[in-house]
Amino acid sequence: MKISDREILIWLNSIGLSNNHIKNIRSYFGNLKDFWAAETKDVYNIGGLTDEVKGKIIKNKNIDNIEGLLMKLEDKKIDVITIYDDNYPTSLRYIYDSPNVLYVKGQIIEEDNLALAIVGSRKATAYGKWACEKFTRDLVNLGVTIISGLALGIDTIAHRTALNEGGRTIGILGNGIDVIYPKKNKLLYEEIIENGALISEFPLGTPPLPYNFPQRNRIISGLSMGVIVIEAQEKSGSLITAHHALEQGKEVFALPGNINSIFSGGTNKLIKDGAKPLLSIEDITEEIPELMKKQGISKTNNIDYSNLSETEMKVIELLKEGPLYIDIIAYRIGLDISTINSVLTILELKGMIKELPGKLFTIC
Amino acid sequence: MYSNVKTCVLHGLNGNIVDVETDLSRGLPVFNIVGLPDTSIKESKERVRTAIKNSGYEFPLSRITINLAPANLKKEGSQMDLAIAIGVLKSSGFILNDNLQDMAFIGELSLEGKINPVDGALPMVISMREAGISKCILPFYNREECSVIKDIEIIPVKTLKEVVDYLNGELKIDPYAREHNQLYSGEKDYGVDFSDIKGQSSLKRALEVAAAGSHNILIIGPPGAGKTMAARRLPTIMPKLTFEEAIEITKIYSVAGLLSSKSLIEERPFRSPHHTASSVSLIGGGRIPKPGEVSLAHNGVLFLDELPEFSKTVLEVLRQPMEDGTVTIARANGTVTYPAKFMLVASMNPCPCGYYGDPFHECTCSQASIDRYLGKISNPLLDRIDIHIEVQPVTYNDLTDKIEEEKSATIRERVNKAREIQLKRYKNRKIFSNSQISNRDIRKYCRLTREAENILNMSFNKYKFSARTYNKLLKVSRTIADLDGEELIQDKHILEAIRYRTLDKYWG
Numbered sequence: 001m002k003i004s005d006r007e008i009l010i011w012l013n014s015i016g017l018s019n020n021h022i023k024n025i026r027s028y029f030g031n032l033k034d035f036w037a038a039e040t041k042d043v044y045n046i047g048g049l050t051d052e053v054k055g056k057i058i059k060n061k062n063i064d065n066i067e068g069l070l071m072k073l074e075d076k077k078i079d080v081i082t083i084y085d086d087n088y089p090t091s092l093r094y095i096y097d098s099p100n101v102l103y104v105k106g107q108i109i110e111e112d113n114l115a116l117a118i119v120g121s122r123k124a125t126a127y128g129k130w131a132c133e134k135f136t137r138d139l140v141n142l143g144v145t146i147i148s149g150l151a152l153g154i155d156t157i158a159h160r161t162a163l164n165e166g167g168r169t170i171g172i173l174g175n176g177i178d179v180i181y182p183k184k185n186k187l188l189y190e191e192i193i194e195n196g197a198l199i200s201e202f203p204l205g206t207p208p209l210p211y212n213f214p215q216r217n218r219i220i221s222g223l224s225m226g227v228i229v230i231e232a233q234e235k236s237g238s239l240i241t242a243h244h245a246l247e248q249g250k251e252v253f254a255l256p257g258n259i260n261s262i263f264s265g266g267t268n269k270l271i272k273d274g275a276k277p278l279l280s281i282e283d284i285t286e287e288i289p290e291l292m293k294k295q296g297i298s299k300t301n302n303i304d305y306s307n308l309s310e311t312e313m314k315v316i317e318l319l320k321e322g323p324l325y326i327d328i329i330a331y332r333i334g335l336d337i338s339t340i341n342s343v344l345t346i347l348e349l350k351g352m353i354k355e356l357p358g359k360l361f362t363i364c
Numbered sequence: 365m366y367s368n369v370k371t372c373v374l375h376g377l378n379g380n381i382v383d384v385e386t387d388l389s390r391g392l393p394v395f396n397i398v399g400l401p402d403t404s405i406k407e408s409k410e411r412v413r414t415a416i417k418n419s420g421y422e423f424p425l426s427r428i429t430i431n432l433a434p435a436n437l438k439k440e441g442s443q444m445d446l447a448i449a450i451g452v453l454k455s456s457g458f459i460l461n462d463n464l465q466d467m468a469f470i471g472e473l474s475l476e477g478k479i480n481p482v483d484g485a486l487p488m489v490i491s492m493r494e495a496g497i498s499k500c501i502l503p504f505y506n507r508e509e510c511s512v513i514k515d516i517e518i519i520p521v522k523t524l525k526e527v528v529d530y531l532n533g534e535l536k537i538d539p540y541a542r543e544h545n546q547l548y549s550g551e552k553d554y555g556v557d558f559s560d561i562k563g564q565s566s567l568k569r570a571l572e573v574a575a576a577g578s579h580n581i582l583i584i585g586p587p588g589a590g591k592t593m594a595a596r597r598l599p600t601i602m603p604k605l606t607f608e609e610a611i612e613i614t615k616i617y618s619v620a621g622l623l624s625s626k627s628l629i630e631e632r633p634f635r636s637p638h639h640t641a642s643s644v645s646l647i648g649g650g651r652i653p654k655p656g657e658v659s660l661a662h663n664g665v666l667f668l669d670e671l672p673e674f675s676k677t678v679l680e681v682l683r684q685p686m687e688d689g690t691v692t693i694a695r696a697n698g699t700v701t702y703p704a705k706f707m708l709v710a711s712m713n714p715c716p717c718g719y720y721g722d723p724f725h726e727c728t729c730s731q732a733s734i735d736r737y738l739g740k741i742s743n744p745l746l747d748r749i750d751i752h753i754e755v756q757p758v759t760y761n762d763l764t765d766k767i768e769e770e771k772s773a774t775i776r777e778r779v780n781k782a783r784e785i786q787l788k789r790y791k792n793r794k795i796f797s798n799s800q801i802s803n804r805d806i807r808k809y810c811r812l813t814r815e816a817e818n819i820l821n822m823s824f825n826k827y828k829f830s831a832r833t834y835n836k837l838l839k840v841s842r843t844i845a846d847l848d849g850e851e852l853i854q855d856k857h858i859l860e861a862i863r864y865r866t867l868d869k870y871w872g
Contacts, residue, residue: 338860
């Protein structure tokens with residue numbers, strides 16, 4: 001069997017060589033085919049590689065290993081896109097330290113070029129949840145693919161809302177593509193594969209190691225036209241993503257929060273440092289020309305309140321002032337709690353209001 | 365001389381009639397008790413001997429053999445003292461009455477000859493009546509709790525001498541009896557009232573629904589939201605006890621030795637074990653199995669404050685009694701089944717620090733620690749809780765507001781009405797409330813209007829409820845409709861019931 005550069009690259013990635021290692025090998029041999037043909041002693045002469053890495057190469061340098069690997073990938077229905085391939089995402093090709101190999105489950109399609117990343121902390125407040133759902137929904141309605149990192153909290157909400165709204169979403173993993181982390185998101189994994197893609201640059205079976213996550217963040221921002229940070233504490237991985245986005249020349253949007261809330265400390269700081277405050281969907285469309293065009297055609301997203309009963313309308317009017325507790329709603333409207341209970345449910349069923357933790361209600 | 369008198373031992377809540385056979389024969393003076401007696405019965409030798417002497421009778425100087433029949437049944441309890449003493453006195457000729465076969469004796473003797481009260485008098489009397497005994501001689505202090513039992517004469521006695529005189533016809537003691545309608549002495553003053561709670565209308569409404577249908581309820585909220593305060597006021601709106609329920613409760617308390625009022629228990633029990641409770645204290649146990657908190661809460665409320673603080677194994681043991689309404693405890697001395705049909709009221713914080721979702725405080729927990737905290741409560745346990753309600757702390761304005769809050773008595777009236785409808789509906793079905801409808805019968809009792817069906821379908825598409833949730837939703841809707849006095853479940857009932865399913869937000 002004749003071995004192509006592409007296959008050698010996949011193999012090198014699979015045995016755990018970093019981008020830097022591979023770069024060193026390439027600069028020593030010129031191309032990977034020569035490296036494959038090289039003798040063991042030549043491998044020892046490669047500069048910039050530790051003995052451990054060299055040992056790993058020599059131990060695994062075997063045609064059977066490559067064939068086995070390719071078979072395994074096919075078995076698990078995992079597509080591989082390398083930097084040698086034509087279908088390698090253009091947006092990733094020109095970022096700093098672009099990944100050599102991408103393992104993909106699901107489909108990346110033409111429309112996914114119009115993508116925005118939504119990231120945020122693992123722990124979402126009611127406000128963050130609400131904002132994340134709102135902007136995800138608005139973006140999906142504009143035909144935007146939502147990219148995020150499949151972590152708990154904001155990431156999960158973004159993926160979940162995109163799927164619920166019938167949109168496309170791409171998840172970038174910080175672990176091997178065949179590892180499900182966090183376990184809670186198993187169902188989400190499967191749904192994303194159906195309606196988008198999962199992407200990882202890490203070899204199969206890589207556990208979710210803490211230092212992998214900052215690294216994958218450059219792919220999140222790289223694939224997107226802009227990054228929206230919903231909620232982040234002052235030290236947060238989401239800020240790393242925002243940082244990558246700036247380096248890659250992408251837009252960064254940050255959701256402003258109360259200055260006394262630790263969960264908005266990072267986003268507020270981003271705004272102070274020049275990120276665009278996210279107040280409405282127009283703030284995004286203004287900055288991204290492709291979306292500007294689309295906004296004209298997309299259906300206006302105003303909710304039609306005309307079919308509501310008198311009480312329902314009263315509740316809506318009240319909630320327009322801001323989120324309120326059920327007891328306060330009942331008190332202000334002056335109806336008994338059982339009636340308010342059913343009115344709130346019917347409004348929720350109609351998709352006009354939403355319940356947040358703590359019996360707090362808000363309009364969508 | 366041979367004699368035979370009857371007494372009773374308890375096995376769980378069931379009494380077994382025991383024949384105390386006494387034989388006096390010539391020989392060296394000894395006093396032997398055979399027939400699997402435990403230590404408390406062996407010790408009764410000394411009490412019996414001294415009590416007989418101090419009552420003015422002569423203790424026979426002969427070989428005394430006592431047999432407790434059936435001899436293969438393990439026996440325990442000091443209530444046999446009286447029967448043994450009577451047996452000895454009868455054999456030695458102090459009692460002339462030969463007609464002792466249709467009566468039974470229970471009571472513990474003091475050295476002085478007085479008769480002390482015993483635990484479990486009520487279940488014993490009930491078992492004796494079932495065994496066809498027509499007259500029971502029992503301690504004066506136990507007379508109140510047993511007086512409600514018909515078809516058996518209760519002869520309360522204070523001393524051993526009184527018993528002998530009564531049996532010999534020298535003293536007349538009237539059977540003690542009370543009419544059932546004397547039981548309920550009007551409204552009880554609990555010292556607390558629902559009107560003490562300012563604001564919190566949604567919590568109060570949820571508790572009203574829970575009380576009406578005997579639904580298990582979980583209250584989630586930050587510290588200071590009034591979870592415990594509200595739960596402690598729950599007994600003031602619980603539906604009133606039926607006579608049969610009161611008897612069941614009194615039996616359990618009698619066996620546990622917790623009958624303080626000495627008469628029938630007339631209010632629903634409210635048990636709130638601390639979260640350091642062990643599984644044995646909750647379920648019951650001991651060498652001779654005694655009822656635990658779940659049985660003491662029978663027909664009443666089991667309140668578990670700070671639910672996740674209970675150890676996981678303790679919470680899991682609750683599952684079986686919640687499902688079956690009984691709890692079976694197996695020990696070396698035998699297997700005992702106690703009833704345990706309780707309404708579970710649990711409260712918890714939304715996260716370890718307590719402030720997740722609180723408007724005034726910042727929650728500092730990490731998502732992982734919140735998950736761990738919530739994870740202490742298993743899904744099977746959550747599945748058995750029909751109503752979930754979140755509460756928020758009241759503001760200063762709520763506390764000072766002059767609005768007239770509803771009194772417990774008013775709420776209780778509605779609850780009673782709803783419960784009466786249920787009792788009528790489930791007559792002869794062996795269930796007493798909506799929470800007990802079996803899944804098989806759910807469609808039979810929970811019939812919906814067309815609009816309600818539509819709403820139900822809509823909500824299923826929207827919220828993606830599980831099949832189990834569906835059943836619970838229907839049961840809670842049934843109760844809300846009963847509170848409204850409606851036969852068919854309407855859309856507004858379903859809509860309100862959906863509000864009590866907030867669980868998925870936390871355990872989604």
